[in-house]
Amino acid sequence: MIMRRSGNEVWESNGYMTGESTDRITGKRTRRKRKSRNRKWILLILVLILAGVVLYLLYQRNYIPHRKYAGKDFGITTYVSSKDKDKDGIDDQTDILESARKYVETEPKYRSQYYEGGYPDDGYGVCTDVVAFALLGAGYDLQKLVDKDRRNNPDNYEQEEPDPNIDFRRVRNLQVYFSHHVQSLTLDPEEIEEWQGGDIVVFSHHIGIVSDVRNSKGIPFVIHHGNPYQASYEEDILETWGQIIGHYRIS
Numbered sequence: 001m002i003m004r005r006s007g008n009e010v011w012e013s014n015g016y017m018t019g020e021s022t023d024r025i026t027g028k029r030t031r032r033k034r035k036s037r038n039r040k041w042i043l044l045i046l047v048l049i050l051a052g053v054v055l056y057l058l059y060q061r062n063y064i065p066h067r068k069y070a071g072k073d074f075g076i077t078t079y080v081s082s083k084d085k086d087k088d089g090i091d092d093q094t095d096i097l098e099s100a101r102k103y104v105e106t107e108p109k110y111r112s113q114y115y116e117g118g119y120p121d122d123g124y125g126v127c128t129d130v131v132a133f134a135l136l137g138a139g140y141d142l143q144k145l146v147d148k149d150r151r152n153n154p155d156n157y158e159q160e161e162p163d164p165n166i167d168f169r170r171v172r173n174l175q176v177y178f179s180h181h182v183q184s185l186t187l188d189p190e191e192i193e194e195w196q197g198g199d200i201v202v203f204s205h206h207i208g209i210v211s212d213v214r215n216s217k218g219i220p221f222v223i224h225h226g227n228p229y230q231a232s233y234e235e236d237i238l239e240t241w242g243q244i245i246g247h248y249r250i251s
Contacts, residue, residue, distance in 0.1 A: 070212070128207055143165075143167040182249060
């Protein structure tokens with residue numbers, strides 16, 4: 001039998017490849033298939049990792065709803081204030097919480113601007129307006145209260161000239177006012193029994209009303225208005241929004 005070589009392949013005279021060449025080609029095909037399968041697995045793993053990251057971010061930003069619990073699920077007794085500032089038959093703590101919910105039920109759009117009367121009246125607002133309207137509904141006019149405190153303690157406030165139309169709508173001013181006049185509480189979210197619906201929480205550059213709804217760890221949600229894109233006005237953000245610099249209870 002006559003053998004002839006073509007490149008790296010050996011052919012028999014009848015035109016068929018030798019077993020050696022066939023094994024070599026089969027091996028190459030096997031390696032190519034293995035590499036193809038490996039690439040598919042790597043691509044699948046990357047897709048799963050990316051999907052996991054996306055789902056995590058969506059969950060962190062509350063676009064994926066968080067399961068809700070009540071204080072009683074953790075043996076926490078609801079705090080009831082002994083005061084009723086506006087004499088409406090509802091204690092201050094409950095009144096603040098209910099007023100915050102009533103305000104966000106109007107679905108205010110997020111926009112920061114100046115109002116001659118102080119309180120926004122056109123369906124727009126920012127984070128401080130949630131707190132201002134919540135307290136106003138309970139009989140506390142922050143516009144007047146902050147202006148009075150600012151004039152009595154000018155060195156504690158940053159602006160050069162008082163402006164009652166805007167002073168009470170600045171987070172840093174509310175932090176100063178609350179530190180002067182109301183009960184200061186823990187800054188640790190994990191001390192769950194110390195957080196009650198109707199409390200006020202102050203972050204760096206943000207503020208909101210503590211909800212009576214809690215997450216699976218007993219940490220309360222926050223009623224707030226932080227940006228135009230948030231999923232809802234009542235969210236599980238107490239641990240994740242940023243540094244907590246104030247936690248207050250009006251009465």
